[in-house]
Amino acid sequence: MLLEDQHPDNKSIMVAVLGAPNVGKSSMINSFIGMDLSIVTQKPQTTRNKFHCVCTVDRTEIVFVDTPGLHKSSNEINKRYNQQALEGADGADVNLILIDLGQEIKGQFSEFRELFKKPIGPAWVIFTKSDLIPEWPTLPLEVAIEQAKEIIPSIEKHLVVSTKTEENMNELIGAICDSAEAGPHFYEGGEISNKNQRFFATEFIREQAFNLLNDELPYEVAVLIEEYKDGRKGDPVIAYISASIIVNRPSQRGIVVGSKGSMIKEIGSRARMKIEAMIGGQIHLNLHVKVMPKWFKNNFVLEEIGLPRANTSARVWKKK
Ligand SMILES: Nc1nc2c(ncn2[C@@H]2O[C@H](COP(=O)(O)OP(=O)(O)O)[C@@H](O)[C@H]2O)c(=O)[nH]1
Ligand SMILES: [Mg+2]
Structure with missing residues (x-):
């Protein structure tokens, strides 16, 4: 309109x-x-x-x-x-x-x-x-x-x-x-945010990681969507989402995966329920853990998770 x-x-x-x-x-x-x-x-x-x-x-x-x-x-x-x-x-x-x-x-x-x-x-x-x-x-x-x-x-x-x-x-x-x-409305037709479903999918995965992982670990976790594919017409699954949970240290991989994969399974199934409630249909969520040392100093990852440089950011990046 x-x-x-x-x-x-x-x-x-x-x-x-x-x-x-x-x-x-x-x-x-x-x-x-x-x-x-x-x-x-x-x-x-x-x-x-x-x-x-x-x-x-x-x-x-x-x-x-x-x-x-x-x-x-x-x-x-x-x-x-x-x-x-x-x-x-x-x-x-x-x-x-x-x-x-x-x-x-x-x-x-x-x-x-x-x-x-x-x-x-x-x-x-x-x-x-x-x-x-x-x-x-x-x-x-x-x-x-x-x-x-x-x-x-x-x-x-x-x-x-x-x-x-x-x-x-x-x-x-x-x-x-x-x-x-x-004045006019800027959001019409039921839109509720300027961020898309892909953004909220990463948020909901990160939310469950925050809830389920203890202590400082959540601060060393980021979530990146690797693939977000809509299901074909007639497919009961309306989105196929593949995401990685990024951790800082190799020892954190085991914690996020959990015994026999129990932790990542729990994070995935809770996040899936929230994503499904948001998009109103069945999704397929595939989660894996990636170790990226010092990801929180990595400009690429920071930009990818929607955090561009600040006015006060360091201009030169030292490679670790
Ligand atoms: N008792 C109580 N807890 C609240 C209230 N509002 C928020 N919280 C809790 O405070 C914590 C932080 O809330 P959150 O909304 O994430 O804060 P934010 O970091 O400022 O966005 C959560 O555990 C909330 O459940 C409130 O009105 N009463
Ligand atoms: Mg908040």
Whole structure:
């Protein structure tokens, strides 16, 4: 449909969701869009790329931009995660700065300001996980906001929410809709993201690896699609997907494969269920493990997983 053919009452708004790792950015977006699109785990730094998740409320299209958590580190891959977060705010009409109520509040604002190295547009502070801090009404949040405005003057308002109890989630979506301006919808015909099914397939595989593998190993795992082929007409299988789980060290291969292949089988069968739910049909998923030492310093792999060089990236790459 041509943009000018859209309903005259259409409204649209782009909302960047920003904050430290693990504050609940992806959970909040999933709760709004009503599906587990953005991957959520108990481990920090699950989200690695910025991407759009779209939800439409009446005639208002809300484009949420999920972003990796801003994180202090001089590692190349972290510089690229942070760059994704910074770019996620480009063009946003509202920036939600998520602050975990269960963590020290002032420090979260100063860390945000330190890492978000550019001017920030209209900002709303969203205090998350209120269900974990039932005494939150007694916390000096107004004082914290006044102090935060000294370093982030564009703060306009704040809200306390929980994705577990849905506290104030309706208020937040209502406030977002009220701020949307008249304009065309950019996503039509049921599209819910600017990333394709191939991207979400790698995310869902990585999500299960994060859930099932212990400790630090998930951070040394990446997923690459080797082949994504649609099934032929009449074939009950609608996609044949072959993907590799990339690990850093040879000793990690055995852990990911597991005893008699049990681990990779479990990762595969859980990921397959999520991918099938997303694409609405049967898929064939073939997973294998590849050892690529120091893949997180390898420009090719980083670009392949959607992390181009950051402004602060090292210009010269030493071969290991
Ligand atoms: N109790 C509680 N836990 C939450 C809430 N929101 C997120 N979490 C948990 O916090 C962890 C990190 O969430 P996630 O959405 O991945 O955070 P992100 O890294 O900021 O995207 C997960 O274990 C979530 O289940 C909430 O409102 N209440
Ligand atoms: Mg996330």
